[in-house]
Each structure stands twice: as C-alpha cells, then as structure tokens.
Amino acid sequence: MLKVSQPVKKVLVPLISIIAGFLVGAIIMLIFSYSPVQAYASMIRGALGTTSSIGETLRQATPLILTALGFSVASSAGFFNIGLSGQALAGWVGSIWIALAFPNLPTYILLPLAIIVGALAGALTAAIPGFLRAYFGTSEVIVTIMLNYVVLYVSTYLLQSAMPASFRSSQDATKTISSHASLRMDWLSNLFGGSRVHGGLFIALIALVLVWVIMKKTTLGFEIRAVGMNPFASEYAGMSSKRTIIMSMVLSGTLAGLGGVVEGLGTYQNFFTQTASLSIGFDGMAVSLLGSGSSVGILLSALLFSVLKIGGLGMQTGAGVPFEIVSIVIASIIFFVAIDYVIGLLFKQRQNRETEQIAARTDSKATVAVTDEQKKGGSTK
Amino acid sequence: MNMVSMLALIVSSTLVFSTPLIFTAVGGSFSEHSGVVNVGLEGIMVMGAFSSVVFNLTFADTFGKATPWIALLVASVVGVAISALHAVATINFRADHIVSGTVINLLAPALSVFLVKAIYAKGQTDNIAQSFGYFTFPAISKIPVIGPILFKDTSIMAYIAIVVAIIAWWIQFKTKFGLRLRSVGENPQAADTLGINVYGYKYAGVLISGLLGGIGGAVFAQSISGNFSAGTIVGQGFISMAAMIFGKWNPIGAMGAALFFGFAQSLSIIGGQLPVISKIPSVYLQCAPYVLTIVVLVLFLGKAVGPKENGTNYIKSK
Structure with missing residues (x-):
C-alpha cells in the first residue's frame, strides 16, 4: 500500500472498485464452475475482437454517455435524477413520432427537428420533478421514480392508441423511420464492419465537450455547482436557487432525452413497446457514478460498461456463462464505488x-x- | 353478473394484488423510520420471489400443501440477507442510501436470473405445483351478502398481511422498541446521547424491511405469477414504496394505500369483465398509483411527513 495524494486517490478508488467488481464476478463464476479466465477472455474478444464488434461497443456507449452526462449535471446541483430512463423513453417516443409524421421532409430539416423534439420531450419530463422540487420541496427521487412508470405506461398507450394506425407495423411496434430521419451513416457503419454504430456517437462526443464547457465556463454551470454545494449560500449571494434547480433538471432531462433519441433514430430505427424501464437509465447512472461525474471519467466508464455489455453477449455464446454476470459485475463495481469511504481507508491509515x-x-x-x-x-x- | 358476485370478484382480486404490496410497504416503513431510505425494496422482492419459487419447485413433493408456507420463511431469510448488504453499506460504510438501494435493484434481477440459468439452464422457471390458491373461512363465509364477498374463495395471505400491518403499527407507535426506532430516524444524535444503540436500531429497521419485502416477493410469486423470470417483479417494489409514502410512513396508512393500489392494479386486469370500467383506457388505472403518490407528496408541502433524518448517514461522535 502506498502513500497517495488526493488526485491519485481519486483515480485509484474507481480502479480498485473495477478490479473488485470483476473479482466478485469471477468468484460467482467459480462457484458455479464456469471458468472466469475463459469468460473474461471471450468477453474482451466479443467486444473488441473485430471491427464490427468495436462498432457495436461504440454504439452501446453512445446513449450511456448521454444519460450519464444527464445524471452528472443534476447531481452537480445536488439532485438525484433517477428518472433518466423515463426521460430517455420520452425522447425516444417523441423523436420517432416526428420522424414518422413528416417522413418526406428533407434530411437537414427532419433530422434536427426530430432530435430537438426528442430532447424537449426529455427536458419536459425532467422539468416536472425540477419544478416540484423548486416550488414545493418535493423529493425529486420519489417523483422521478414514479414518473419512470408513468412514462412507461403512457408510451405503450401512445403507441397502441394515440398514434395514427398508419404509423404502426404491428400492435407492439412502429414502422421503420424514413432514411431522412435516420442517424445511420453508411461510411461509419462500413468503417466498423457493417455494425449499427451511428451518427449519435458524434452527438454524444459533442455533448461531452459542451457539458464540460457549460459546467466549468459559464454562469449557469457555476450557479448549478454553487447551488449543489450550498443552496443557502447561493441564495444569499443573489442566485435564484429555484431557477437553477429547474434549469439543472431541464439540462439533465435534455441529455437523457438525447440518449433516447439516439436509440430511436440510430440503433433501432423505430419504437416498440417496453415492458420495463430502459436499461440505459440506470446504466447511465452507474457510468456517471463510476466516472465521478467528470467528462473524461464518463467517457472511459461508458466505454468500459459497453465492453461489458457487448462482450457479455460474446461470453454467453463463447464460454456459456449467462449474460447476467455482466450486470452483477456492474452492480458490484457501483457498490464498491458507493463505499469509497472504506476503500479510502486503505490509504489514509x-x-x-x-x-x-x-x-x-x-x-x-x-x-x-x-x-x-x-x-x-x-x-x- | 349479479351485484354480489361482481363485488366478490373485485374484492378478491383487490386483496390478491394488494397483499405483496402491503407486506413490502410495511417493511419499508420500518427501514425509513430508522432513518435508512430503502429504494432497494424492488430488488428485495425480486430475491424473495426467486427464492420462494426455487424452493417451491424443489421441495413441492416433500412438503406438499405446506410448501408455499415454508417457502415464505426461506424468502424472508433471503430478503434479510440481501437487505443486510444495504444495511452494512449505509450504516457502517457511509454509502449514499439511494446509490446503495439502486445497487440492490441492479444486483437482484441479475443475480436471480443468473442463478435460474445456472440451475435450470433456461431463463424462466417452470410453474410451481403448490400455490396459495383460494381459501374459504369456515362459519363466517356463511353470513349472507358479506360472507360471499369478503370471506368465500378469498386470499388468506391478504388477511394475514392486514394483521401484520396492524401489529407493525402497534410495534412502531406503542412499544419501547418502536419509540426508539423512530427516535433514531428523527434525531440519531439525541438518541445516542440517551444511550440508545443507534446502529443496532438502524440494522433492525433495514433487516425487518428485508424480511417483509422478501415475504412480499414470495407472496407475489406464489399467488400471482406462479413462476419466476426477469419479468416477474417489475415495479411492485416501487409501488410499495409509493404506498408507504402515500400512507405517510404509517403501517396502517401504508396498508390502506396498498389496498387502493392493489384495487387499481386489479381493475386494469379484471376491468374488461366489468361494466363502465371496461370503457376506461387501462393506462389511467396503470398510472394512478404513481400520479397519486406525486400529488400526495406535493399536497403535504412544507410539512415534514417523513422521518427527519431519513437518508442521512449517522457518523457516531462526529
């Protein structure tokens, strides 16, 4: 054990958490007489072995980066946005609806329009808990959890009953959107061996930079961080904490909504009924927690979790280990991040x-x- | 359908759907009164449902009719075990309560489906052979009108759940244990000064929520779903949490809210058989519990409804 300075510790704690998480996965695999070495090897091969699998890994990372950014913005202001999956779902439905309603508009109008409407749908969904928190002091944790389910049921209702019948291909899925609204880019797919990687990746990368600029270089970002550290002091300093609370949730919901947009316009090209909350919501939260909210951290942990998720599929076919071990590893990593106090003790003593x-x-x-x-x-x- | 048989159908299906919610919501109130927020109720229910189904499938031949009851015990032990993780993380290791609870919610479905695949080599278990089924009370079911509606072909677990809720209320508000538990959630510093074992009571609160949450999951699996898969518990834990808040952290209030949410859930399922209700789009009934919870939270604005120090880590002698 080494004597370490504060910045080094900030890197070491997530690293140790990752290693510990993989160890937990290995132990569980050993108990059920799977070979962890073989499993993890086929995981790496499955995620990074071919250009097309690398493309799929990048495709998986795209929405995670966006939802993780959404979580980090809200948490800078001191809020727990657990509603990421609901906001993403709203963004997905909103963007697909626009894409299906105006299929013949030219790409340069339709694509931005669909993206903006999706982002707005996410922002609106997040504005509700933000508004209630600011004016009524209602716990955003409870409201966002409840809204996840409301959005889930409403999305099914919208698909099955509210959308014009001509949008649907069956009772449980919409038609495929026209190429004018698609984020697919042929050159990008071809570059990565025909995988489903799409232009949403650039939206995610731009968002990474933009959020960093907003949070570190603008008045709004400063106010968000100030309110997160001490809402009373910020109020005394003349900031409107109500406005900041709502703005941070709107920004957070916009990013989460974009996470849903890239799934809809990029990965799946349609919307289909969901039986449970979108996994990109809670996974994005996990990414943000592991990346401790910083842009570089989020990028790296989104890539790590995508390797796990895509590689997990390869692991199931390659080593016969159930895919669920991946989620066990992710949950364990977050558990160790959550008890960073204990991991920190290793150095402090x-x-x-x-x-x-x-x-x-x-x-x-x-x-x-x-x-x-x-x-x-x-x-x- | 005549009036009595229609009411009997509504009442019995409401009771069946409410029971898991009552157990879990009452469990949640113990945890929150001790000052530990437990959003992991969903994960605890998953583990309870999973363990009861596995036990039921394995030992149905050995124990026969008693199997579901013994499975409840098994599920409660498993529920305590998984909640112990939340307890250690939040009480000793100073983890954020929401993050730790979310870890439980991420871990439980993954672990249980992994185990199902490891044990049965498929993603879903078979249907259980022994379920709770229907129960007819002797004697009182003979009472005209009330008897057939409330006591004939009904769910015995629902009545047990109601009794449990009343006992829980009595424990929390009428006993020394309850007073101390609540004092730990309201003001741990003061409780500690008076010589109350703060960590001990927090453990008690969280572990009881695991016990009852596990039972809640087991009841759901053995009276409603009949098997276990990734889609067995989807949101019931969160509805239970909503019921607890809706009932203002009071076990009897939580029970009332759970009955109401169970009623809404059952309407969205049996509604097609009933006049008037079949005209309402099911989306309204599905969303009702969640929307009502938000409304209640907003209406009690400014009033400290929940325990005061709920969700904060108590660091002894800080």
Whole structure:
C-alpha cells in the first residue's frame, strides 16, 4: 500500500472498485464452475475482437454517455435524477413520432427537428420533478421514480392508441423511420464492419465537450455547482436557487432525452413497446457514478460498461456463462464505488502512520478517530 | 353478473394484488423510520420471489400443501440477507442510501436470473405445483351478502398481511422498541446521547424491511405469477414504496394505500369483465398509483411527513 495524494486517490478508488467488481464476478463464476479466465477472455474478444464488434461497443456507449452526462449535471446541483430512463423513453417516443409524421421532409430539416423534439420531450419530463422540487420541496427521487412508470405506461398507450394506425407495423411496434430521419451513416457503419454504430456517437462526443464547457465556463454551470454545494449560500449571494434547480433538471432531462433519441433514430430505427424501464437509465447512472461525474471519467466508464455489455453477449455464446454476470459485475463495481469511504481507508491509515503531521491536518477521518478514543477513555472512567 | 358476485370478484382480486404490496410497504416503513431510505425494496422482492419459487419447485413433493408456507420463511431469510448488504453499506460504510438501494435493484434481477440459468439452464422457471390458491373461512363465509364477498374463495395471505400491518403499527407507535426506532430516524444524535444503540436500531429497521419485502416477493410469486423470470417483479417494489409514502410512513396508512393500489392494479386486469370500467383506457388505472403518490407528496408541502433524518448517514461522535 502506498502513500497517495488526493488526485491519485481519486483515480485509484474507481480502479480498485473495477478490479473488485470483476473479482466478485469471477468468484460467482467459480462457484458455479464456469471458468472466469475463459469468460473474461471471450468477453474482451466479443467486444473488441473485430471491427464490427468495436462498432457495436461504440454504439452501446453512445446513449450511456448521454444519460450519464444527464445524471452528472443534476447531481452537480445536488439532485438525484433517477428518472433518466423515463426521460430517455420520452425522447425516444417523441423523436420517432416526428420522424414518422413528416417522413418526406428533407434530411437537414427532419433530422434536427426530430432530435430537438426528442430532447424537449426529455427536458419536459425532467422539468416536472425540477419544478416540484423548486416550488414545493418535493423529493425529486420519489417523483422521478414514479414518473419512470408513468412514462412507461403512457408510451405503450401512445403507441397502441394515440398514434395514427398508419404509423404502426404491428400492435407492439412502429414502422421503420424514413432514411431522412435516420442517424445511420453508411461510411461509419462500413468503417466498423457493417455494425449499427451511428451518427449519435458524434452527438454524444459533442455533448461531452459542451457539458464540460457549460459546467466549468459559464454562469449557469457555476450557479448549478454553487447551488449543489450550498443552496443557502447561493441564495444569499443573489442566485435564484429555484431557477437553477429547474434549469439543472431541464439540462439533465435534455441529455437523457438525447440518449433516447439516439436509440430511436440510430440503433433501432423505430419504437416498440417496453415492458420495463430502459436499461440505459440506470446504466447511465452507474457510468456517471463510476466516472465521478467528470467528462473524461464518463467517457472511459461508458466505454468500459459497453465492453461489458457487448462482450457479455460474446461470453454467453463463447464460454456459456449467462449474460447476467455482466450486470452483477456492474452492480458490484457501483457498490464498491458507493463505499469509497472504506476503500479510502486503505490509504489514509498508512498516511496517518507515516507522517503524523498529515494526520494532524483538519482531516475529518483523523478527528473521528481521535474523538472515538476520547469517548472510549471517557466511558471507562 | 349479479351485484354480489361482481363485488366478490373485485374484492378478491383487490386483496390478491394488494397483499405483496402491503407486506413490502410495511417493511419499508420500518427501514425509513430508522432513518435508512430503502429504494432497494424492488430488488428485495425480486430475491424473495426467486427464492420462494426455487424452493417451491424443489421441495413441492416433500412438503406438499405446506410448501408455499415454508417457502415464505426461506424468502424472508433471503430478503434479510440481501437487505443486510444495504444495511452494512449505509450504516457502517457511509454509502449514499439511494446509490446503495439502486445497487440492490441492479444486483437482484441479475443475480436471480443468473442463478435460474445456472440451475435450470433456461431463463424462466417452470410453474410451481403448490400455490396459495383460494381459501374459504369456515362459519363466517356463511353470513349472507358479506360472507360471499369478503370471506368465500378469498386470499388468506391478504388477511394475514392486514394483521401484520396492524401489529407493525402497534410495534412502531406503542412499544419501547418502536419509540426508539423512530427516535433514531428523527434525531440519531439525541438518541445516542440517551444511550440508545443507534446502529443496532438502524440494522433492525433495514433487516425487518428485508424480511417483509422478501415475504412480499414470495407472496407475489406464489399467488400471482406462479413462476419466476426477469419479468416477474417489475415495479411492485416501487409501488410499495409509493404506498408507504402515500400512507405517510404509517403501517396502517401504508396498508390502506396498498389496498387502493392493489384495487387499481386489479381493475386494469379484471376491468374488461366489468361494466363502465371496461370503457376506461387501462393506462389511467396503470398510472394512478404513481400520479397519486406525486400529488400526495406535493399536497403535504412544507410539512415534514417523513422521518427527519431519513437518508442521512449517522457518523457516531462526529
């Protein structure tokens, strides 16, 4: 164990969490007499072995980057946006609806229009919990969870009863959108061996940069972060915390909505009935937590989780290990990220022993230890 | 269909659909009163449903009619085990309650489907041989009108759930244990000063929620779905959480809300057989529990409905 500085620790904690997560997966595989080495090898092969599988991995990462960004923006303002999957679903339905309603508009009008409408649908869905939080103090966690289900049922209703019958190919799916609204790019697909990777990837990459600029270089970003750190101080400093709360949720919902848009206009080219909340919602949250909300971190962890998800399919066929082990690994990684306090202890203790001066700093952990000892001393008296 | 048989159909299906929600919602109230937010109820129900179905399939020949009841015990133990993960993470390891609960929700479906595939080599179990079925109370089912509606061919588990909710209310609001549990959720610092074992009570709260949540999942699997797959528990845990909030963290209130949500759920399923209701698009009934929960939360604006220190990590002697 090494003495480490704060920035190094920020990198080490996620790394250790990832390794620990993979170890948990390996142990479970061993218990059921699968070979972890073979499984992980076929996972890597499945995700990165051919150009087309690399394309699929990038395709998988696209919506995850967007929903993760959405989560990170809301959490900078101090909110837990668990409604990512509902917002993404709203974006998916909205963009497909527009694409099907105006199939003959030229690409340069239809594609941006469909994307914007999808993003707006996500933004509106997120604005509800933002508004309720700002004006009524209602817990955004509960409201977003509840809205996930409302959007889920409403999306099925819209597809089956509200859309014109001419949009549907069956009771459970819409027709394929016209090429004017598609995010598919032939050169990109061909570059990656005919995989489904699509132009949404560029939307995700642009969003990564844009969100970084907004959060770090604009007044809005500063206000969002200030409200997240201390809403009362921000209010005293003259910021409208109500406006900031709503804006952060709208921005978050826009990004989540885009996550749904790229699934609709890019990956699937239609909408079909969903039986459960979209997995990109909770996976995006996991990506953001592992990437600790930073742009680079989100990019890297979105790629890691995509390798897991795409490689997991290869693992099932290659090594016969059920695909679900992938979600177990992801959940374990997030569990270890969540208990970073414990992982942090691995370094801190060593640090304290080596140099007492460091321990003497205003270090909360150190003071806890000291007061604990005082307390013990007090009780034995 | 005459009036009595129509009411009997509505009442019995409402009871069947409410039962899992009542157990889980009442369990959730224990956890939240101790100050630990438990969004992992969904995952706990998944584990309960999974373990009860596996037990039922394995031991149906051995235990016969008693199988579903023993499976409830198994599910409650599994529920306690999975909730222990949430307890350790939030109480000792200072994890964020929402993140930890979400981990449970991500982990449980994956783990259970993985195990189903590892054990049965397919993604879905067979149908169980022994389920709870219908129960007719002796004697009181003979009462005219009320008897056939409430006590004939009905769900015995629903009545047990209602009794459990009443006992839970009594424990939380009329016993020393309950007072201390709530004091830990309201003000852990003060409770600690008075010599109450804060961590111990938090553990008790979370583990009881695991116990009842596991039973809730097992009841759902053994009286409604009849088998286990990835699609068995989809949202019931979250509805239970909604019911708990709707009932203002009071077990009896939670029970009432769960009955109401069960009624809404059953209407969206049996509604086709009933006049008037069959005209309402099912989407309204499906969304009703969620929308109503949001409305209730907004209406109680400003009033501290939930436990005061709910969701914060208590760090002893900070």
